Amino acid sequence: MDAAMDVMTRNEWRSATVEKLCTAANLNKRYFYESFTDLDGLAAAVVDDIADGVRSATVAAADAAAQEPLEVQAMASVAAAVRALVDDPRRARVLLGGVAALPELDAHRTTVMHRLTDVLIDHGRSVHGVELEKDPLAKVAPAFIVGGTADAILEFVNGGVDLSLDDFIAQLATLWLITGNGAAQVARARIPRA
Template sequence: MLRVSSAGKRSYGGESAPDRVRRRRSQLIDVALTAMAENRWRSATVAGLCVEAQLNKRYFYESFPDLDTLASAVIDEVSVEVGHAAVAAYVASIELPLADQARAAVDAVVDALGTDPRKALVLLGGVADSPTAHARRNDAMQGLTAILVGHARSVHGVELEDDSLASTAPAFVIGGTAQAILSWADGSASIDRARLVEDIALLWLALGESAAGIARARLEAAGQR
């Protein structure tokens, strides 16, 4: 039944026009996520995705001008979810010991990706897709690396901040973490979720402490010259 709200906007079945647009956009992102995770993206078409989403083809273009834009939206949505989860975990555990902070952050990231293996496959590079999506994924991973860089600097201080390891160590950690979660998500790593979180958190701590120690030794050696 068509209704008119007090604001003068038409609604259908209690759903406003903007809400319908958001719902249709969400449906398209969901089927695109599936197509990307199942390695079908290179053969995907607007018409085919609309059939999967049970939408008229014209509804695709109310939200996306082309398939590349849709692929970017999928990666953006997943990366934002993961980034927000990591930041929220850090904020909530900021008063706890460093080991608990690391464990909370890893747990949040694994939770965001592990509850839906499609997200891990798409964000962490487990499937082939378009050059545009590949570039967008790189941007997303750099954003997650920046989060880790910021936290490492706040924990380890100026020793690590002034050394090249301030850039290389977090990138190394993110890359290794991504591969570990991807291997777990696609079933190639026989490990339960709790052990995965614990192992990654311990590796984060070990590398962070080692990197800070190396940076400190380099600064001391430079000061003695």
């Protein structure tokens, strides 16, 4: 999967072959076919592996900080998600940037990103209250946060953000708090009073 990630981040996936990937990974083709049916299966597995790592790190951080103030929870969750991606920038580029010229993989990546958004929605329900989920902001805010965070992470790994990693994470966590708390405040104000 490491060799596949290299090829994917270099935008060479269209010219990839099982033979080339196996050569790069020092594996024989038999090993490949014991694990994957084809290159599309490998590409999907790479995306799934990255997303699983982000999800696991984020959920573990959120669980560990569950009894802390919301600001600490946000910082822990954002730090875990960001570090899971930027510690190996290829992971960010594959999951968040996609792989050029692969519509099927892009559709799969979109589904995976929706699953990650669902993790944020579930956490938001526990923090801000289930009653707010009927407000339209509950549908828009998570996608806004995840999409904006994804773009910011790509800018960071591509050298477009002139901040240290810790400062970058702190700014993202602040934006998550502003957006989440602001959306919850507006949603609460919209609840009809009895």
